[in-house]
Amino acid sequence: xxxxxxxxxxxxxxxxxxxxxxxxxxxxxxxxxxxxxxxxxxxxxxxxxxxxxxxxxxxxxxxxxxxxxxxxxxxxxxxxxxxxxxxxxxxxxxxxxxxxxxxxxxxxxxxxxxxxxxxxxxxxxxxxxxxxxxxxxxxxxxxxxxxxxxxxxxxxxxxxxxxxxxxxxxxxxxxxxxxxxxxxxxxxxxxxxxxxxxxxxxxxxxxxxxxxxxxxxxxxxxxxxxxxxxxxxxxxxxxxxxxxxxxxxxxxxxxxxxxxxxxxxxxxxxxxxxxxxxxxxxxxxxxxxxxxxxxxxxxxxxxxxxxxxxxxxxxxxxxxxxxxxxxxxxxxxxxxxxxxxxxxxxxxx
Numbered sequence: 470x471x472x473x474x475x476x477x478x479x480x481x482x483x484x485x486x487x488x489x490x491x492x493x494x495x496x497x498x499x500x501x502x503x504x505x506x507x508x509x510x511x512x513x514x515x516x517x518x519x520x521x522x523x524x525x526x527x528x529x530x531x532x533x534x535x536x537x538x539x540x541x542x543x544x545x546x547x548x549x550x551x552x553x554x555x556x557x558x559x560x561x562x563x564x565x566x567x568x569x570x571x572x573x574x575x576x577x578x579x580x581x582x583x584x585x586x587x588x589x590x591x592x593x594x595x596x597x598x599x600x601x602x603x604x605x606x607x608x609x610x611x612x613x614x615x616x617x618x619x620x621x622x623x624x625x626x627x628x629x630x631x632x633x634x635x636x637x638x639x640x641x642x643x644x645x646x647x648x649x650x651x652x653x654x655x656x657x658x659x660x661x662x663x664x665x666x667x668x669x670x671x672x673x674x675x676x677x678x679x680x681x682x683x684x685x686x687x688x689x690x691x692x693x694x695x696x697x698x699x700x701x702x703x704x705x706x707x708x709x710x711x712x713x714x715x716x717x718x719x720x721x722x723x724x725x726x727x728x729x730x731x732x733x734x735x736x737x738x739x740x741x742x743x744x745x746x747x748x749x750x751x752x753x754x755x756x757x758x759x760x761x762x763x764x765x766x767x768x769x770x771x772x773x774x775x776x777x778x779x780x781x782x783x784x785x786x787x788x789x790x791x792x793x794x795x796x797x798x799x800x801x802x803x804x805x806x807x808x809x810x811x812x813x814x815x816x817x818x
Contacts (some may be wrong), residue, residue: 471812472592473793482519483779484533484791490594491530495545497597500537502554503544504615505790507808508534508712508771508799509734510585518736525585532591533559533584534625536605536614552804554605555743556614557590557597558766559583560759564600579775593602593642595810609773612787613780614752616644618779619807621760622732622770623648625707626707628768629755630728633657636703638694638717639717640664641710641733642674642682644783644807654678664690665717667803676782685714694722703727711735724789742795788817 472487492497511531514521539553549555562569562577567702571576581587583597605614615694622645630637637658639646642665653661654677666686675682682699683690695702708715711733719743723729723730729752743748747754772778785806788796796808810816 470593471791472528473532473790475514475525475527475529475531476524477527478517480515482515482567484793484794487530487592490592490596493541493543493546493596495543496599497543497596498539498546498549498555499594500535500604501539501540502535502593502595502812503554503814504537504539504611504809504811505532505535505590505651506575506612506615506619506784507532507796507810508619508644512797512800513734513736514585514668516801518523518735520736524742529584530590531584531586532556532589533557533582534618535590536593536611536617537595540594543599549599549602549604554607554611554614555602556605556617557583557595558601558603558760558762559618560762561587561598561601562762566786575759591793591810593790595727603763606770610781613773615767615809616780616784616807617769617773618760619645620648620772620778621631621765623758624654624769624772625696625730625760625765626709626730626757627652627656628765629757630705630707631732634659635705636660636662636698636724637705637707638662638664638703638719638817639679639707639709639809640715641708641712642679643709643803645732646670646707646709647673647783648778648780649679649709649751650674650679651677652772655777660697662694662697664718665710669804670806671785673785677778690718693722698722698724702710708733713739716741717746720750720752721757723750723752725750726752728755730755734789780807782810789816
């Protein structure tokens with residue numbers, strides 16, 4: 470089969486023949502990947518950021534977001550059959566450690582990440598354990614099914630704060646941030662500020678329900694938000710970009726007693742003014758990693774079923790898998806929403 474492979478340490482990747490996906494074990498399923506989407510983590514691996522350079526061990530097939538058709542199921546697989554459409558949870562947990570046994574498998578002590586620590590899904594076929602597979606409703610478009618994980622990230626983040634009737638600032642209006650804005654709108658936020666430095670993504674945030682869009686490269690973010698909140702600041706601050714300036718600006722606009730939800734992954738360490746940003750503000754700070762297993766997936770399925778977030782507005786570009794370099798270049802430009810690649814079919818126009 471063909472796959473997108475990080476062959477050696479350093480920037481870039483190649484599209485090349487790769488050993489076929491392993492024959493499924495007793496509780497594994499082999500999937501024909503129909504759609505696979507690019508995440509910010511994939512971009513960090515592709516660019517070989519410091520955070521991923523310390524963790525990823527080439528050669529490795531990249532990618533972790535996908536949807537596809539089960540072509541073979543192991544003899545002891547209980548709930549999945551050939552022809553089922555599945556997605557996969559990126560966080561591969563052990564099921565046995567303290568975290569897993571106390572309902573916190575998303576922060577498993579032995580956590581492996583698909584496409585980071587283990588072989589990924591930027592390939593024509595992918596094999597995974599049934600415990601990591603999510604059975605999709607066949608009525609969900611295949612590209613929507615492939616992008617459930619980032620929507621799940623937004624659901625997890627939104628569930629970490631009190632949204633109804635509160636003011637919200639979302640720093641970083643990429644695909645996950647845009648989904649989050651849509652969720653905050655549906656949850657009844659009184660005013661939503663979307664902050665980014667790319668006009669395309671600010672327009673995407675507006676489509677998803679952002680009330681006030683601020684270009685951080687042209688405007689004074691803190692002054693604007695404080696003025697529009699009568700000097701009080703926002704009730705909830707979401708950091709979704711990982712960009713160092715957004716941490717400072719976000720905490721500065723957070724009102725005393727407010728909640729900061731941190732999701733973005735900085736490419737390097739960020740300095741924190743703990744006294745002024747957190748202690749003196751009596752701030753509630755919540756880190757968000759991935760999705761809770763599996764409650765967030767069930768919530769996400771209900772969000773899609775209820776139409777609370779229209780993922781079709783977030784998916785903006787489609788490529789064949791072999792065009793991955795074009796896809797990554799576009800993502801790096803920021804002039805896109807979610808990008809979906811198709812390993813086994815021609816991308817829809």
